[in-house]
Amino acid sequence: MGNKKLIASNFYTLLFASLFIYSKSSYCFEIPNGEFIVLPYLEAIYNTDLDSNSNLPDDEYLYGIDFFSTFEKGRFRFLGEALVSKHEQEIERLQISWAIGNYDRIWIGRFHNPIGFWNTLYHHGDYFEASIRRPAIIEFEDEGGFLPMHIGGLLYEGSYERNNSGIGYRFALGAGPEFEDGELEPWDTIHPGSGEHDISTAFNLYYEPVWYGETKYGLYANYTVIPAEDSGHDEIELLVSGLYANWLSEPWYVIGTFFYTHTDFNDSSDHGSFINMYIQPEYMVDDTWTLYGRIETTLSEDNDPYLALFPEFIEDRVLGGIRFDFLRQNALKLEISGNRTNNEDFFRINLQWSAVF
Amino acid sequence: MKYDRYIKILLFCFFCLISLCQLNAQPIRTIVVVNGSNSPITSLSQTEFRRLYLGVPVRVGNQRVKPLINYSDADIEKLFLQKIIFMSKKKYEQKILSNVYRFGEMRPDKYSDVDLLINELKRSPDTVTYLWQDQVDKYEGIKSIGILWTGQTE
Numbered sequence A: 001m002g003n004k005k006l007i008a009s010n011f012y013t014l015l016f017a018s019l020f021i022y023s024k025s026s027y028c029f030e031i032p033n034g035e036f037i038v039l040p041y042l043e044a045i046y047n048t049d050l051d052s053n054s055n056l057p058d059d060e061y062l063y064g065i066d067f068f069s070t071f072e073k074g075r076f077r078f079l080g081e082a083l084v085s086k087h088e089q090e091i092e093r094l095q096i097s098w099a100i101g102n103y104d105r106i107w108i109g110r111f112h113n114p115i116g117f118w119n120t121l122y123h124h125g126d127y128f129e130a131s132i133r134r135p136a137i138i139e140f141e142d143e144g145g146f147l148p149m150h151i152g153g154l155l156y157e158g159s160y161e162r163n164n165s166g167i168g169y170r171f172a173l174g175a176g177p178e179f180e181d182g183e184l185e186p187w188d189t190i191h192p193g194s195g196e197h198d199i200s201t202a203f204n205l206y207y208e209p210v211w212y213g214e215t216k217y218g219l220y221a222n223y224t225v226i227p228a229e230d231s232g233h234d235e236i237e238l239l240v241s242g243l244y245a246n247w248l249s250e251p252w253y254v255i256g257t258f259f260y261t262h263t264d265f266n267d268s269s270d271h272g273s274f275i276n277m278y279i280q281p282e283y284m285v286d287d288t289w290t291l292y293g294r295i296e297t298t299l300s301e302d303n304d305p306y307l308a309l310f311p312e313f314i315e316d317r318v319l320g321g322i323r324f325d326f327l328r329q330n331a332l333k334l335e336i337s338g339n340r341t342n343n344e345d346f347f348r349i350n351l352q353w354s355a356v357f
Numbered sequence B: 001m002k003y004d005r006y007i008k009i010l011l012f013c014f015f016c017l018i019s020l021c022q023l024n025a026q027p028i029r030t031i032v033v034v035n036g037s038n039s040p041i042t043s044l045s046q047t048e049f050r051r052l053y054l055g056v057p058v059r060v061g062n063q064r065v066k067p068l069i070n071y072s073d074a075d076i077e078k079l080f081l082q083k084i085i086f087m088s089k090k091k092y093e094q095k096i097l098s099n100v101y102r103f104g105e106m107r108p109d110k111y112s113d114v115d116l117l118i119n120e121l122k123r124s125p126d127t128v129t130y131l132w133q134d135q136v137d138k139y140e141g142i143k144s145i146g147i148l149w150t151g152q153t154e
Helices: A003-023 B002-025 B046-053 B074-085 B089-103 B114-123 B133-138
Strands: A029-031 A034-048 A059-073 A076-085 A089-100 A104-112 A150-162 A165-175 A178-180 A183-185 A199-208 A216-227 A235-249 A252-265 A271-284 A289-299 A316-326 A330-340 A345-355 B028-036 B066-070 B109-111 B127-132 B142-152
Touching: A034 B089, A059 B089, A089 A150, A150 A199, A178 A216, B028 B074, B028 B114, B028 B133, B046 B066, B046 B074, B046 B127, B046 B142, B066 B074, B066 B114, B074 B089, B074 B127, B074 B142, B109 B114, B114 B127, B114 B142, B127 B133, B127 B142, B133 B142
Parallel strands: B066 B109, B066 B127
Antiparallel strands: A029 A034, A034 A059, A034 A345, A059 A076, A076 A089, A089 A104, A104 A150, A150 A165, A165 A199, A178 A183, A199 A216, A216 A235, A235 A252, A252 A271, A271 A289, A289 A316, A316 A330, A330 A345, B028 B127, B028 B142
């Protein structure tokens, strides 16, 4: 399909979706003891200043719908999330849980790895993020991410109050991803016996000045053994640890995370370690407009054998963006970024519409 | 020129009188936490109430307390958001929708008809909501378990 036709079809889809949304007096589908949410998005990406031998396209158009449902009966809860997009159809989360006491819950199934905070704050919901895309270090596995964002197994989470402040905790144990066809492949709920998966375990501990408030300061660690015959190695041991802060004082909101990553290749003496960090300040001008920026940087990454497996990883990025909220629960976002991978420097412009039905 | 002073004093008194009349025109009203008379929940502080509506789980015995949103009256809706939740309607609805997506929490049911709201309180002993104090006196089968706000409506 030519670019003009693609742009026109995107425009009409956006127009009809907006009219449909505008005609509805309420959002989301409420089912007895549960909820059903639909989160669609349309996105246009333009890359400039690419090297002549670059693998990246000049422009790209993405679309997808994230389906989410939850059901609760007494202490039992079910939660499911499936993403249907241009590049994939996947069950992203499929979990059941039992509440223990007032504030703790044990989950079984496939869930998002409690690594840092972003991954369990926004999940796949583009609408909920101020920005269009996640930081590169926590990109999902099928979008070039090299950290395990999904685990299949057990998750225990909870919190307790102390003088109106809160201490929260999450512990995860289960099957991590394997390295196949140049990317990480998480445990698949539809084909649980497929592929080769090994252990992944994580903890996340955080302090909330106001219990259940948005501001949190935390630390985390994740250890994963990645079967990686596809990379010419037997297994890769990956250890990620770090600190994060999520600070809200309206109209300001800041989210930032520090990552220390260490890898060992079991069948050789190869090993490596590097540091990555990002910080994203957001300024809510009013209920309609939000300005945001983000800086991502990677240190000591030269010749890292694990990073060499992911040549398109964006090591450094400076990004600025604007978000416009319109109608009810619709958002238009425009981002401009300067990016550096291991091979090239380029500029990118992203434009996205996202919504919640 | 000496009359200027008297005119200023008279104007000052006039505006004071107008202001006093305005104050007297607005009756003092109270918003209270309410549940069914048969409910085992006997008290809920303002802090607990706010947490409940922001998605923090509150249990009495083995039963989780379910908040119901009262949108039956524009004044009570405005005061609930401004004086208790401290958020705009848009931000509040985004916040509770985000809780659904993050934790699988249920959003509180919303009622724009006060009779339906009262019926739900009577039917489900695990539910709570907020009403004007004088409304509680009018209906049977419900009780007040705490004061949320007292003042003059604008």
